[in-house]
Amino acid sequence: MKRWIAILVVVGTVAGCQTAAQKQDAYKQWYRARSKVLVELGREHFKAGQLDQASARAQEAIKLNSDLDDARLLLGKVYIEQERFDQAVGVLTEATVRQPALPEAWYLLAVAQERDSQLTAALASYNRACELEPANADALIARGEVMVTLGQIQEARQAAQAALKDHRQSPGLYEQAARLAMMQEDYAAAATNFQKAGDLDYTNLRYQESQALALLLDGQSQQACVVLEALMRSPQYAPTTWTHNMLGDCYMAMGRPADAHEAYGRASDLNPGDPRSWCSAARAAMEMGDFGRCVIDAGEALRLESYHPDASMLYGYALLRVGQDEQALTFLRQAVLVHRDSGDLRCLLGRAYEARGDRSKAMSCYNQAVELEPANNLARQLLASAAGAPAR
Numbered sequence: 001m002k003r004w005i006a007i008l009v010v011v012g013t014v015a016g017c018q019t020a021a022q023k024q025d026a027y028k029q030w031y032r033a034r035s036k037v038l039v040e041l042g043r044e045h046f047k048a049g050q051l052d053q054a055s056a057r058a059q060e061a062i063k064l065n066s067d068l069d070d071a072r073l074l075l076g077k078v079y080i081e082q083e084r085f086d087q088a089v090g091v092l093t094e095a096t097v098r099q100p101a102l103p104e105a106w107y108l109l110a111v112a113q114e115r116d117s118q119l120t121a122a123l124a125s126y127n128r129a130c131e132l133e134p135a136n137a138d139a140l141i142a143r144g145e146v147m148v149t150l151g152q153i154q155e156a157r158q159a160a161q162a163a164l165k166d167h168r169q170s171p172g173l174y175e176q177a178a179r180l181a182m183m184q185e186d187y188a189a190a191a192t193n194f195q196k197a198g199d200l201d202y203t204n205l206r207y208q209e210s211q212a213l214a215l216l217l218d219g220q221s222q223q224a225c226v227v228l229e230a231l232m233r234s235p236q237y238a239p240t241t242w243t244h245n246m247l248g249d250c251y252m253a254m255g256r257p258a259d260a261h262e263a264y265g266r267a268s269d270l271n272p273g274d275p276r277s278w279c280s281a282a283r284a285a286m287e288m289g290d291f292g293r294c295v296i297d298a299g300e301a302l303r304l305e306s307y308h309p310d311a312s313m314l315y316g317y318a319l320l321r322v323g324q325d326e327q328a329l330t331f332l333r334q335a336v337l338v339h340r341d342s343g344d345l346r347c348l349l350g351r352a353y354e355a356r357g358d359r360s361k362a363m364s365c366y367n368q369a370v371e372l373e374p375a376n377n378l379a380r381q382l383l384a385s386a387a388g389a390p391a392r
Contacts, residue, residue: 032064032065032068034064035060035061035062035064035065035068035071036061036065036068036070038057038058038060038061038064038071039057039058039061039068039070039071039074041057042054042055042056042057042058042061042071042074042078043074045057046074046077046078046081051078051081051082054074054078055075055078055079055082057074058071058072058074058075058078059071059075062075069095069098069099069102069105072091072092072094072095072098072105073092073095073104073105073108075091076088076091076092076095076108076109076112077108079091079112080108080111080112080115083115085112085113085115085116086116088108088112088115088116089109089112089113089116089118092105092108092109092112093109095108095109096109096125101132102132103129103132103133103136103139104129104133106125106126106128106129106132107125107126107129107133107136107138107139107142109125110122110123110125110126110128110129110139110142110143110146111142113125114142114146119146119149119150120150122146123143123146123147123150126139126142126143126146127143130143134166135166135167137163137167137170137172137173138172140159140160140163140167140173141170141172141173141176143159144156144159144160144176144180145176147159148180148183153180153183153184154184156180157177157180157181157184160173160176160177160180161177164177169200170200171196171197171198171200171201171204171207172197174193174194174196174197174200175193175194175197175207175210177189177193178190178191178192178193178194178197178210178214181193181214182214182217185217187214187215187217187218188214188218188220190210190214190218191211191214191215191218191220191223194207194208194210194211194214195207195211198211203236205231205234205236205237208227208228208230208231209228209231209242209243209246211227212224212227212228212231212243212246212250213246215227216246216249216250216253219253221249221250221253221254222250222254224246224250225247225250225251225254228243228246228247228250229247231243232247239266239270240270241267241268241270241271241274241277242267244263244264244266244267244270244277245263245264245267245276245277245280247263248260248261248263248264248267248280248281248284249280251263251284252280252283252284252287257284257285257287257288258284258288260280260284260287261281261284261285261288261293264277264278264280264281264284265281267280268281268300273304274304275300275301275302275304275305275308275311276301278297278298278300278301278304278311279297279298279301279308279310279311279314281297282294282297282298282301282311282314282315282318283310283314285297285318286314286317286318291318291321291322292318292322294314294315294317294318294321295315295318295319295322295324297314298311298312298314298315298318299315301315302315306338307334307335307338307339309339309342312331312335312338312339312345313342313344313345313348315331316328316331316332316335316345316348316349316352317348319331320348320351320352320355325352325355325356326356328348328352328355329349329352329353329355329356332345332348332349332352333349335349336349341372342372343368343369343370343372343373343376343379344369344373344376344378346365346366346368346369346372346379347365347366347369347376347378347379347382349365350362350363350364350365350366350369350382350386351382353365354386359386362382362386363383363386363387366379366380366382366383366386367383369382369383370383
């Protein structure tokens with residue numbers, strides 16, 4: 001009898017142990033399920049911009065299931081949005097230690113490190129993210145931006161070109177390659193890449209703006225003009241002061257000053273307070289031979305910015321050409337005091353003195369211009385002419 005009692009006791013004990021173990025497994029499963037639900041809730045809060053609620057759900061999920069790295073990634077995103085970058089770096093570093101082959105963890109860590117000005121560490125993390133997930137164009141683009149900030153322009157450009165071999169459908173990468181080419185003054189390559197970006201994302205009209213600028217800087221003014229004129233005909237595009245000015249620059253380079261003056265006029269209509277537009281209009285008017293219009297346009301630029309250097313030159317020259325010698329002399333006397341290093345302004349002042357018949361003061365101005373700018377051939381010619389000797 002005692003033997004049977006002992007056996008029952010042992011059996012009961014084993015059964016009790018198994019029940020406790022089963023209960024523990026059930027609790028773990030429940031915690032895991034609950035933690036996943038919390039992460040999903042947190043993601044919804046995050047999408048809705050409810051960052052505090054998203055953070056609370058993520059932290060609660062980690063407490064229930066410390067192995068759930070999705071919660072750490074969510075918490076890292078929240079910290080980045082809240083600009084708590086040091087905390088984001090901490091939680092995301094833990095995620096990369098726990099799952100070193102998880103590309104999203106490395107990418108988010110790199111973002112946090114970049115925002116926290118840890119640029120060298122960020123570059124290393126971006127590199128790791130790109131190695132683990134070469135298809136992530138966002139990581140490739142972000143890596144390039146960090147390289148630029150670190151001054152690694154050539155390396156960034158090489159990396160962008162290499163990435164484009166496998167990402168020919170990424171307008172962002174073409175844009176980055178184009179901007180890097182612009183930084184190295186390779187304007188032809190920049191124009192090509194901006195065009196490719198625009199072909200892939202034709203709704204992003206700024207790609208065409210940038211393409212036109214690259215073409216203009218590359219000396220391809222006619223092609224730049226074609227791109228800009230087509231852009232301005234688009235019903236989805238609202239021309240800006242900048243693009244009207246650029247179109248004017250194209251026309252000037254093509255020898256069409258009347259069209260340029262009209263374009264600059266539209267720019268000044270959009271932004272009457274922009275001295276650059278008025279000054280460019282004055283230059284176009286001078287090329288047209290309309291010196292009266294040049295006086296008006298340059299005068300508007302000077303009204304907005306007293307003694308603007310280019311406008312001062314145009315205004316003084318135009319005044320002389322329309323025969324307003326005394327007004328030109330008064331203006332240029334003051335202009336050379338403001339721009340003491342300008343040999344050209346001193347030449348104009350000398351011309352004003354000559355128009356008045358004061359050869360001595362004219363020669364003094366030409367001498368000063370030569371001293372300021374020994375390579376200024378105009379100053380030497382005027383000096384020689386005023387002295388009655390041939391220019392050397």
